[in-house]
Amino acid sequence: MANAVEKVTGALRERVPPLTSIPLPRSVDQRWLGATWPVRELAPAPPGLKPVLGDEGPPVIGHALDFMRFGIEFGLKRYETYGPVSWMGAFGRRIVALTGPEATQIALVNKDKAFSQEGWKFFIEQFFDRGLMLLDFGEHHLHRRIMQAAFTRQRLTGYVDQMGPALRDGIAAWADRPNPRIYWSLKQLTLDVATRVFMGMSSGDDAAAINRAFVNSVRAGTAIVRFPVPGGRWAAGLHGRKVLERYFSANLPAKRASDGDDLFTALCHATTEDGDRFTDADVVNHMIFLMMAAHDTSTITSAAAVYHLAKHPEWQERARRESLALGDDVPDIEALETLTTLDLVIKEALRLVAPVPSLTRKTVKDTEVLGHFIPEGTLVGVSPTVNHFSPEHWTDPMRFDPDRFGEDRREDKSHRYAWMPFGGGAHKCIGLHFGTFEVKALLHEMLRAYRWSVPEGYTARWDYVSLPVPADGLPVHLTPR
Template structure:
């Protein structure tokens, strides 16, 4: 693999072997050499090239390395095989599409060869018929109806509901000098989702819902995919049943009301042609949206908080803008003035994509960058690799929010150079809600506390499901007033 883009990675991105690995077993995992093979023989006369890769260990393939090393494993595979390769994982042969050009082919999906069945393999049992799992015309119909719940007026209303929850929640941390910040943020983002999405106050119900969501999310990457008692798969199935019962019980009252929460909005949403969601549709979409909203907001706010802890000058710069807003709860117009937070949030999303892999499955023979992919093939688009491409980002491992400022805009180097919210027809419908929620949360932290991490501390992310800080992100928290 000697293409220019691969050579660029070798020259400008530190190789995985340069990153200290804590244990001998980690070194052995990454240094293990497996036989390189072709995925499938291209049709005669097609002019296409075969995809090469390796299966890894029997049955589990490279699932363990992928979950343990995350970003570094993705970059390691790209360096070794280039933008189109295959690997074994979860008992499957999975084609990995890495880099902006390969990503564009799959997500623009002009010939409708790539379906959401890839997601279905991982999360269908737990997030049945959520928006992200629907395909083509059906997806377009559901998205068109759901868009009524994400208009700017609706978004402004959601932020008005979120603001007091975040202010009181952040203030309640005052007694915690060295908290594990990730878990505080997760509790708080769930409280926001419960209030904004369901009009549900914090309490025992919210705790049970949170536990159910944790079970369903972690089950997606279970290596043992049968309901063994005590296993992740069984916990995920139990979590799904809890969520279904909860939303089904609440649905009739939401149908009757005209509340400002998302649950009510979905119950009353209508497409241009008058189409509406069935009860089952509403339950399925609520389960998926609640998961997507609070998990990705937790990951993003954790990443932003980490980088602000590491880079005190950026924290002070952002704090100055937040304090300038005064003591009023900010609305969308006020949040738009927090330009430093805009830059930091975008850079944090680049460095830690909340969803590091976007599964797809081919429904017919197709090709990507001249490589043959047969029908029925599992594929995975890799945002992490795009976000660290030295052909599109200056010094990609460095924290440099100014790369998003006018005059540089490195994110404009390619349509898919920066894609924390996916792309194409399935680009995240709630991305504006998510960014404004994180901005509102960080605003409250900045006006209330100063926080730091020890010199030399480097966050380590656990990729067993979505990224989670291994140590929970312990910070030193100092109240300002």
């Protein structure tokens, strides 16, 4: 058996681009890269299919901490070692990893309906129960149709009009803090926008409590100890969920009776042509999920863009020229659409730091991916993080190069799933346009108000404990223009 496993592993390695062709950051621990664990089959494969190979990693915790610590480098090393279909131990389970655009496409297009959103339930159901991302098949389709009424062009135009003044005021307030840890400033700002645009409330004590509840709920999803031990992340997440339920349930009747232009009100009134509407429980569940998805992903993307614009001042100046050309008015949706340099920068920031680094599925029947047998009941992870650095699809993938998204290159078109920061298939992010407009409006206001830089020789290190966060908060120096 050992010889057979080695033979298959060798064959896989021949088909995968060597990791040595990608210069890894200095932060990678070379001792970890050389670590080996016994290679085993996930399950015996039926005739005509190959087994999925992988390893358990360290006892009990598996590779959970390896991914949290090394992120991109961990995924690339697994890809080099095992190829596009492998498994690993993590969180006390065996999880199959599908990496590379071809394997990703099979899971996300999901033609034979073998891959279910049930995978997310293992990580976040207790905290984001029945959010849109956790629903499957016909039920998901119905809820998405209803929710689409809250993300029409008309609604987006209203959201942009609301967020503009909030962003301008919030960014102006940074003037007395020239050396912030900008990630935390951005997180507070995107929360202020989310509470105003999504919930119709101003920032304050309630908003601070809501923010803590969201943070605790998100971080609990990747807790190693998955029991409500007092003081632990799991217990904090469960408490956070209760706080959110109480808040949204208490405010729901007033939203049902109002005609406001915030998302909370929009979900209360959203109706399909067939008359389908959300129940009160649906609205609460979707608001909890959408608030998390909206302000966390926007914060991560904004932080990544701010960091790379600091490291590449020529791009900062190029983007600033376009922003200043708009004049002093707070831009509307049409004005934001003219900022083409920021489009390129944001797309490259999303490539380099995918806000959701792994998409989880669970097989509801036996299936196969690229000739590898995956049995029913298997947790599966799809990795935008690895796809975004594939040397087969990206030129010099570790380099910040927004022009790769320009019309004369369009490297993102090398494969439908080479660039997938918003997921894909039926569950592609419903709020992708809202999020892009928010990040673009935020960066526009920063470009108007400041020039910024990071310390000489500084390199950001992203912590993947839940979603990617700069481990030190990302120190920057702001200079008013």
